[in-house]
Amino acid sequence: MSEPLLANAHTILKDVFGYSSFRPLQEDVITSALDGKDSLVIMPTGGGKSMCFQLPALVQDGACLVISPLISLMRDQVEALKQNGVSSAYLNSSLTAPEQREIEEKFLSGEIKILYVSPEKLLTRDFYNVIRSVTLNLIAIDEAHCISQWGHDFRPEYTQLDFLKKQFPTVPIMALTATADKATRTDILNQLGILHAKTYLASFDRPNLNLTVRAAQGRIESIIGLIKQAPNESGIVYCLSRKSCETVAAKLQANGIDADFYHAGMPADVRNNTQERFIRDDLKVVCATIAFGMGIDKSNVRWVIHYNLPKNLESYYQEIGRAGRDGLDSKTLLFFSYADVVQLKQFMEDSPQKALLEAKLQRMQQFAEATTCRRRVLLSYFGEQMERDCGNCDVCRNPPEFMDGTILAQKALSACARTREQVGMRMLIDILRGSHRQEIVQLGYHEIKTYGAGRDHSYFEWQHFIGQFLNLGLFEIAFDNHNILRITETGKKALTGSIPVQITKPESEIERKERMKAPQPSKTALRSNELFERLRNLRKKIAQELEIPAYVVFNDATLEEMAAKHPTTEETLMEISGVGQQKITRFGDAFLTEIIAFVKEKATQGEKITGATHLITFDLLQEGNSPEQIAEQRKLNIVTIYSHLATLYEQGKPIDIRSYLSEEEEVKIIAGIEKTGETEKLKPLFDYFKEEIPYYKLRLAMAVYKKRL
Template sequence: MTTAIADKAQQILKDVFGFNKFRPLQEEVVHHCMMGNDSLVIMPTGGGKSICYQLPALTMDGAAVVISPLISLMKDQVEALKQNGVSAAFLNSSLSAQDQQKIEEEFMQGEVKIVYVSPEKLLTRNFFNVLQSVHLNLIAVDEAHCISQWGHDFRPEYTKLDFLKKQFPQTPIMALTATADKATRNDIASQLGIPEAKTFLASFDRPNLDLTVRPAQGRLETIIGLINQAPDQSGIIYCLSRKSCEQVAEKLQAKGIDADFYHAGLPSDVRDKTQERFIRDDLKIVCATIAFGMGIDKSNVRWVIHYNLPKNLESYYQEIGRAGRDGLDSRTLLFFSYGDVVQLKQFIEESPQKPLLEAKLQRMQQYAEATTCRRKVLLSYFGEQLEKDCGNCDVCRNPPQFMDGTVLAQKAISALVRARQKVGMRLLIDILRGSKQQEVFRLGLHEIKTYGAGKEHSYFEWQHFIGQFLNLGLLEIAFDQHNALRITELGKRALKAEVPVQITKPESLDERKQRLAQAKPKKSEQQANELFARLKALRKKIAEEQAVPAYVVFNDATLEDMASQRPTDEDKLLEVSGVGQRKVDQYGDRFIREVIAYIKEKTEQGEKVKGATHIVTFELLKEGLSPDEIAGKRQLNIVTIYSHIATLYEQGKDVEMRKFLTEAEENRIIPAIKELGEPDKLKPLFDHFKEEIPYYKLRLAMAVYKKTKG
């Protein structure tokens, strides 16, 4: 690849996407692709996968096709590209035949640079003819895990994509996905016919995500408390069943919280409307099954909660990855109960992939029950090692306390022996606690020796203990015997006190309250930033005017940087991350005016706004106030106001210098500046004129000299 092409890619990165530099691994992927090579890109959600194929597509001659199974994601990405001045389109079943034909013609005529297509559309004979008539510079396969039987979202239609390399052998193919273990990665390359493709494996670490797991007890109260801490934030609550989605949403609504539900059982128009409202920030919270979120390119989701245990770590990682895609601090919370494990095992009982699915569920359970840094557990699953504890998970913040659980295990196992190993967890707990439940008496379980042997512990504490006994391998569940608990060989040894049993202590109510208080989410600076809130409100207004999602205008990270830098002109605005020339042309004036209005208001209220006080002077000059009037209004020294005027003139602001510095004064002072060798300070000039010319006149003349010279 030539230096000129590399420079062109760098320029497009800034001008179109607004970034001064690549994120980790992006540059290597882009250059590899532009050399004409195939690649497999494993990059976590929020890592910048789309740049990897969009940038080479825009840099190289020809056009690119992007295959995606997600209609809503296609629409969002095309809209975002159009906002950046890129000619892009999508082709899928949501368009009429007439609209599809129009886009195909534009694609063939070179008027569309990037076209997104569904696998179904790609596989039609008509579209294959379209592809053959286009100079393809790249074929990108997004959500590539769908092609693999080992992936977590297998799509049969994806397995037919192997024809691409056969028909377009000279066109580089790029397969991209957020999550894929080694077996899945190998299968993707094989299925696409690109076994020699270079694999780019980005770090799976998302340090901006807070990882927390809590017991399932009191889930709803906990969720409501977390929402109330930041009611304006967007979030997703994932539930295992459709019924749970509806129930949780209804309970949140009853508390006055802006929430709705989404699942596959709803009519498509209802689902589409809910998703659209969420994308456009008209709906803050969605309670959903895993059917929701995969096709949402929404960067400002601030938290993701799992009401139930996910079925595997791939799904969990991808779902929590929908939070904090803009890189800002975001929260994840997983509620864990052993009942979820039982239900998920029942779901996979008849699956032909039962051994694989059970193994993956076991890893998910191990993560939920981890007593070491959760990020280490999560990253190790994807083959990545973290040297130090992350410090941003609940285990790191509050390491668990361990206790000797040998006696408790002996009580539980003894009760199970006497119940002839025919009871499940709930009934075993009833025996240990001496419950008066009718079923206990009907089965005669109140007569066994260990009835009431553990009555000093609550039901939830025993649930905590038995869950750990299961994970330690002392007990197991007989799924084919109505989920009855069985004693393992290790459990028999524990009963005889031949092996020690170490378990974590359950929390008392006071301890739980204390931990929840300690675990309150960190308030990012942007949450308390008034300017950020104002910029966010302006963004929403513009988005509504243009009927696009708010984050398509600017994402939260860009607004946060804007609020921090407070740009007051276009050059400064271009220095904000995520702002390219196209966005400056579209929205620059409105955002700059909002920043200036904020600065002016704060200054008038007596607050100091670092680095921007001269802008307030400029606004007052435009209102017709004189330097003396501005000094009086702002309670500043007149010399300071003239210094502001000099700075404004140097920055190219529309300042009529002749109002403050006559031509004669200028012609007298500037030769002296040159004679003295352009002094850094004004004192030599002041002395040169024997203190006859005031400092502020000298400062103004110096500004004119610098501007003329520059």
Template structure:
């Protein structure tokens, strides 16, 4: 494992920390980034499961940069390739992509540069990877890592299976000594096992980070009057970017038109549009020229836009993986963001019709049922979502609609033990329907053929209706007591938490069954009141500046700085280069590119607010600096600001120490300067002026002493560097 570079850390680990700070502008690794990078530097294969916005890209980008050779990144998403390459270039990294969006001449140049070692990260589509010509390019290059992004696409159990991904097994066969890193944000147990098998990296270590995105609030509402609810939602947060996912192409168009009629900046996006028009919508959204997109699920795949503040599902998604991935497009910068799902049973029926005509009907129906159980949940939604991916959350999240407005609960331990015992006594081979039939003592022929009428728990739950048992078992799944083995004919399995319930080691609280009307009343929020928009004035100014810079550079705004970086800038208000580099997300390259403009905007803001009478801690000397640049003398500044002249000279000294362009020779002679500095050296005092004042028998004014002290400190700082 990598250790902190301050403790004589050997290369390349120390270089990994240096790259993190100097290239990407971050002070420390998060989640399991450090362990993954260490594994890659040791030449080991890895499966990396990290939530959207968790920093997966750095896991392969940093190992690629701190070693000889280059990294090959396989990605199915053209938009993601373009975004990541642009972001890398902004940070001073040599990167490129190969896909159908560039010409044959451009592709040839990229391939030549890659073989010549001039590109550190090359992104390719799986289709391009499989060509014979590109195989020769790979063989002629020095690869330090192969990264397979969106790795869930390789698995038949995943939610976005792509046949071309199943051919990637040749990578390990042809490049056995090159580590392979598979990365995805969404993969249940069956999918994870399939990824390892399909890529032939069965010995790879799995790095499973928490799936939790605590910055996302989760909410579900009944679908009645959803258009009116969406309009109220948007008008309550008019400056924020958002995505509304719809089930059909027609509904994206219909909804966008309804929003436009309300004066809302919205447009639609779906696969049936003219490609140029469709790309233009996405481009406008990425560049903050469009606030809201009403889209089918294809939208947003691979978009790195970090400042999407909310995601609404106009319809029920087909499975929890899709839902998790789609809500993950909000709040990628880690700031608080909202999600809202509108649920109706008609959506369930429509999705079931789609499944009837497709492959893997049994699997898809089971996953849809889990999605429906999420929408109908009466316990913490985040617990349910995390348990689906095999992660247990001990406490309720407090940031979902159920936690904020819980239903009536009851002790469900005895009911849970009935169900868990029945699952155990049937060797964990049955699904939900058979479990309910066993508990209720059904006379089904297949049940009797299997001999389940002879087990101890047969008929133990006959006093509860079939519908009630569906409600209870759904909650046991949601609580993480049971899980579904999708790769084993959707059989129910008892989890470690379920074993504790079986042996009465934990409490099990479940909600009482509700009627549809009761549930509708509980989940329908009160009519929204007009929200007063509390905006951060400096944040908004920095956002405008960021957009201007982005437009001049032809890149998305979030590629310049993320919203979280702007928030830090507006909070800490750095006014020097050193202070700027302490802001998360600002490395040396971006500080050199944009630092002067952002510092100028911050200083201008501080000056305006201070002159308006607002007291801003630690900023008063900057106002003096601005007035000095306008040509005012210290005396004139003191008069204009209604301050003592000695205070203004103190400001000048502070500015000089900070490295500002302040000429002190007009305020103190060389002779006085040398004399005072000699005195400073003799008494060894560099903080308090009074001892120095007394040393010179109170004959030299404080303002002269303060200026000389500033010169001495700056000289000493330069000499010790």
């Protein structure tokens, strides 16, 4: 790969998308694509997957084809690309035949750089003829877990995508997903025929998400309390059934909350309208079945609540991932009850994958019942080990009592090893407790050394222990091999005594209920920044005029940085993360005007606020006051006022430098600047000119010199 391509990628990252650096792994993935190599990219929601294929597409000749099953995601990403000045489009069933033909013609003529397409459209003969006639620089397959039977959202049409590598062998394929365990990753590579693709596994950790689990009792009261802490924030309540969606929404509405429901039983136009209102910030809370949110690129969802237990950890992780995509602190809350477990098991009864689904549900239940750091539990499920507790989950905030579980772990690990890792949890517990059931005797497990080594603990206690060993990453479940337990590298260390194992004591039912009681809601809002709210209102107004989602203008993280740093010029606004050249052109004036108005208001009210003081000086200068009069009015040193004038001149304000600095003085001082090489500090220049030229003239000449550069 040529270095200029990667350098160009860095330039586009800043100028087009407004970011000064890549997120973890992004540059590696982009480099691989530019080298023409296939890849499997597993990055959490909000981790920047789309940038991995968008940037290689933009720096090379040809076009990028993106396969996605999610119509709403296509629309959102295309809209965001267009706002950044990137030629892009999508093809799916939401378009009329003439609209599709027009896009295909533009794609063929090279007018479209990135084209999103549904798998159904991709598999048509007519469209195949289109892509055969286009120079493709990359094929990206988003939501790649849909191709695997082990994935949580299996879609049969995805299994036909293996033709892409066969028909376009020289075009790199990039498969991307937010959630995939080991079995799913292997299956994706096999199904797509990219066996030699490198797997890029980003950390699954989303430290900005606060993880909390509570008992289901008093759910509605807890939800109302959380929402009223921050009534202007967007959030999703996930429910197990259509009826509960409607019931919960009605109860929230009765308490004055801007809420509505969403499920597959609604008329399509009503459902779409609900989704659009939520995307555009016209609706704050949606109570929905899991169908809602798939592919919605809304970055400012501040909380996600699960009214019921999800069916597996993949679904849970993907759903909570819809909160805090902009990286700002966000809350997740899961309500747990055994009634949900029973209901979910009933749903699985007739499934051909019943054993697999029940095993995954059991892991979900273990997460909900965990008495160790929940983030460690969640990450270990995806094969990632944390060395320490996260401090941002309910268990870390209210830790239970711990005990040394090293010997218990060694007994369980040893028994598993002596069966050659061929048993599941139930069988392992029966071996440890010395069960005489027929299957154990037939397999000869009653003769292994650790048979009966754990008979001093009950079956339920061993369930508690092994659940924690799974959560700590000592074991993993082979979902693709009858859900047997396998010992991890961490487990091998525990077995040999290389690392200690700390676990919690089994709780009584009374203790568990007491621990999971909901805390009293805080009266402090998540965000009370006045400027942030003003910028958010401005953003919404602009978005409504353009008929686009508000977060497509700027996301919350960008607004928060503006509110903190008070940029008052295009140059300082460009330094804000998420602000690119196209958005400066389109939205810069409006946001700068609002920020400048705010800082002036605060300064005139006597508040010390960054970025305000030189603007107040400018207003007084415009009113006809001299620098000396301004210094007297503002009770500031005259040198400070001249420093304001220098800053204003550098920023392009109409300052008549000749009124304060003669041409002769300017030439003389600039010669001194070039001689000394000093462009920031005034003292070396003051000394260079033997203290004969006052500081304010040095500062003004330096402003002229820097502006020329």
